[in-house]
Amino acid sequence: MTMNEILFLSHRMPFPPDRGDKIRSHHILRRLAGLAPIHIATFADDERDMAEEVELAAMARSYRLVRRVKPLVVAGVQSLLQGAPVSLPAFHSPEIARYVEDALANNRIGTIYVFSGQMGQYVPDDFKGRVIMDFVDVDSAKFEAYAESDTGPRRWINAREARLLRAVEARMARRATQSLLISPEEAALFRARLSPEDAVTCDVRVLRNGIDSRHFDPAVVRPEPRLLDCEGPRLIFTGQMDYAPNVTAALRVMDRLLPRVRDLLPKATFHVVGRNPADELLARDGRDGVHVWGGVEDMRTWLSAADLALVPLEIARGVQNKVLEAMAMNLPVVLSSAAATGIGGTDGLHYAVADSDADLVDRVAALLAHPRQGWTLGLEARRFVVDNLSWQATLAPLAELVGYPGGAARHAA
Numbered sequence: 001m002t003m004n005e006i007l008f009l010s011h012r013m014p015f016p017p018d019r020g021d022k023i024r025s026h027h028i029l030r031r032l033a034g035l036a037p038i039h040i041a042t043f044a045d046d047e048r049d050m051a052e053e054v055e056l057a058a059m060a061r062s063y064r065l066v067r068r069v070k071p072l073v074v075a076g077v078q079s080l081l082q083g084a085p086v087s088l089p090a091f092h093s094p095e096i097a098r099y100v101e102d103a104l105a106n107n108r109i110g111t112i113y114v115f116s117g118q119m120g121q122y123v124p125d126d127f128k129g130r131v132i133m134d135f136v137d138v139d140s141a142k143f144e145a146y147a148e149s150d151t152g153p154r155r156w157i158n159a160r161e162a163r164l165l166r167a168v169e170a171r172m173a174r175r176a177t178q179s180l181l182i183s184p185e186e187a188a189l190f191r192a193r194l195s196p197e198d199a200v201t202c203d204v205r206v207l208r209n210g211i212d213s214r215h216f217d218p219a220v221v222r223p224e225p226r227l228l229d230c231e232g233p234r235l236i237f238t239g240q241m242d243y244a245p246n247v248t249a250a251l252r253v254m255d256r257l258l259p260r261v262r263d264l265l266p267k268a269t270f271h272v273v274g275r276n277p278a279d280e281l282l283a284r285d286g287r288d289g290v291h292v293w294g295g296v297e298d299m300r301t302w303l304s305a306a307d308l309a310l311v312p313l314e315i316a317r318g319v320q321n322k323v324l325e326a327m328a329m330n331l332p333v334v335l336s337s338a339a340a341t342g343i344g345g346t347d348g349l350h351y352a353v354a355d356s357d358a359d360l361v362d363r364v365a366a367l368l369a370h371p372r373q374g375w376t377l378g379l380e381a382r383r384f385v386v387d388n389l390s391w392q393a394t395l396a397p398l399a400e401l402v403g404y405p406g407g408a409a410r411h412a413a
Contacts, residue, residue, distance in 0.1 A: 003110030003129055005061065006032050006402060007103055009119040010042040011091050013065065015052035018275070019240045020321045024136065024182075024209055025115045027391045028398065029059070032113060035404045037061040039103045041096045041122070043068040061107070064099035085164040087139070091118035100124075111402045117165070120172040132401055133176035134207065137186050137318035138193065140165035145315045146244070170194055173202040178401055180207040182318035183342025207398065208342075209319040210391035213382070216300055216328035223305035230291060231267040233368045236306035236331075238299060238322045241277040241292075245315040252312050252357075254284050260361045262289055265368060270310070273302045303329040308367060308374065311335040312360055319343060324389060327351065327381035332374040334363045343389075350384045352377065 010025045017026035032038055040063040044050045056063045070090060078089035100122045103109060111130040114120050117139055123131055143162035147155050173179045173194065179202060181187040187206050191199045214220075227234060237253060239246040250272050258270045268289060272281055275295035285292040296302055303309070309326035316338040323343060326333050333351040340353050347353040352363040367374040399405060 003108045004403075005037045005039065005107050005109045005111075006035070007039045007041070007100070007107075007109045007112045008032060008115065009100070009112065009122055010040070010115040011118045012116075013042050013044045013049040013052060013056075015055040016048070020318075021116065021136065023321050027210065027212075027395065028113070028115065028134070031391075031395050031398050032402065033059050035399055035402065036111075037107075039063065039107060039109065041099050041103075041119075042066075043091065043093070043096075062103060064096055066093050066095050068093075079164075083164070085161050085168060087118045087161070087165065088121055088168070092121065097122060113402065114172075114176075117169060117172060120168070120175070123175065125175075130177045130401075130403060131175060132178055132180065133172050134180040135169065135172075135190065136180075136182050138169070138181070138189050139317070140169055140193070141189060142315065142317050149315075166193060170198055173204065174198060176202070178203045178205055180205055180401075182207070182209055185341050186318055205397070205401075207401075208389070208394040209321065209324065210389050210394035211321075211324040211328050211385050212391060213328045213386045213389075216303075216325050218300075218304050218330050221298065221300045221304050224296075224301040225305075226293075227271060227302055227305035230269050230271070231289075233265060233268050233307040234305065235261070235268065235270045235308050235310045235364070236302065236326075237270070237272050237310055238303070238325070239274045241272060241274040241281060241294075245313055246274070247278045247280060248315070249311065249313045250281055251284075252314070253310055254281075254288075254290050256357050257310070257312065257361055257364070258289060260357070261364055261368075264361075264365050268368070271302070271306065273299065299325065300329060303331055306331060308364060309333045309335075310360070310364060311339045313339040316341060323351070324385055327378075328385045330375075330378040330382045332367050332377040333381060334360060334367065336360075345381070345384050350377070350381045 012022055014022055014025040014029045017023045038060055040056055040060045044065055044067045053065050075086050075090035079086040112123055113132045115134045117135055140162045143158045147158035181190050184206055187204050191204050237250050253270055261268045270290050272292045277292050277294055281292050284290045309331050313336050319342040320339050336355050337353050354360040354363045
């Protein structure tokens with residue numbers, strides 16, 4: 001019997017594709033569904049995710065969507081009792097475990113595609129087919145970075161999570177047929193954290209993120225009127241705004257960078273656009289040129305109305321979708337070296353890289369003072385992502401990875 005079906009395990013519902021990890025999983029899932037009958041197990045974070053269940057039903061031979069409701073404190077206690085990283089009990093569901101067991105027993109599944117390390121716990125030891133482990137980025141290194149910047153109990157918690165996750169990542173890499181990372185830099189970091197033996201025997205590859213440049217095109221949207229009504233120049237930062245690195249970066253702009261920019265350009269404003277803004281951000285809304293807008297229906301219109309994207313991330317894993325989206329929208333981008341990692345562009349041609357507060361302010365001020373220079377930077381940025389980072393190009397290796405060299409057509413359901 002030919003085992004030609006795919007089981008896709010994802011820690012977040014791939015619909016709607018409105019944040020970094022969901023954008024990647026969304027495009028990968030669509031590509032896989034075009035190759036073979038697919039079965040899907042995934043979690044919903046909220047009712048908005050649950051409302052997209054119809055998308056799974058239309059795509060999948062079978063699926064299981066589970067609302068994730070386990071409190072973090074419960075997952076924390078379970079992790080202590082199990083000696084496991086918190087992320088494993090946080091994403092453990094008996095319902096999904098039963099679904100995976102039934103799907104493997106009753107279907108011709110030859111490949112399991114695991115999106116994000118939390119879902120590796122559902123791969124049976126006795127499964128004989130391909131296991132593609134898409135780590136995306138190196139989570140354990142991210143928690144190490146958190147621990148280095150934290151104090152008190154949080155420092156211990158993050159250091160423990162980093163240590164245990166590193167062991168889990170190594171175990172999953174040994175189990176996988178191939179392990180995927182989002183950029184050459186992340187792949188090199190992942191290999192460097194394995195034992196010498198595992199670094200030789202584990203097949204670690206790169207599967208880059210892409211951008212839908214036909215969707216993210218300034219020619220097809222109108223700028224957001226509410227943003228145009230604000231004083232300018234208008235600086236923008238986008239993303240999931242309860243995610244700690246995003247919160248830290250936005251606060252850096254509000255408290256340290258924007259005041260210095262406004263010393264040079266008194267009407268400059270800073271706009272934070274994205275879901276679930278943290279209380280620290282909301283507390284600064286409406287003060288000293290700061291505007292916190294929350295979630296919006298169409299990010300493209302807000303990018304189109306901005307004058308510059310400022311992305312001073314201090315901790316950044318993988319490739320930043322917020323940067324790719326701004327580049328595709330012809331927007332000049334000033335960013336930290338961490339935020340530029342994995343994109344592959346050239347400083348001064350496709351974006352402007354700076355790390356210290358003074359250098360970031362200088363590069364922002366220079367681009368805003370010379371609009372033609374900023375326009376040229378944005379134009380070259382879009383040209384770069386269109387030529388190099390389309391999803392069609394970045395996902396080209398996927399068919400061979402899952403056993404369909406040449407991109408075989410989907411089998412009839």
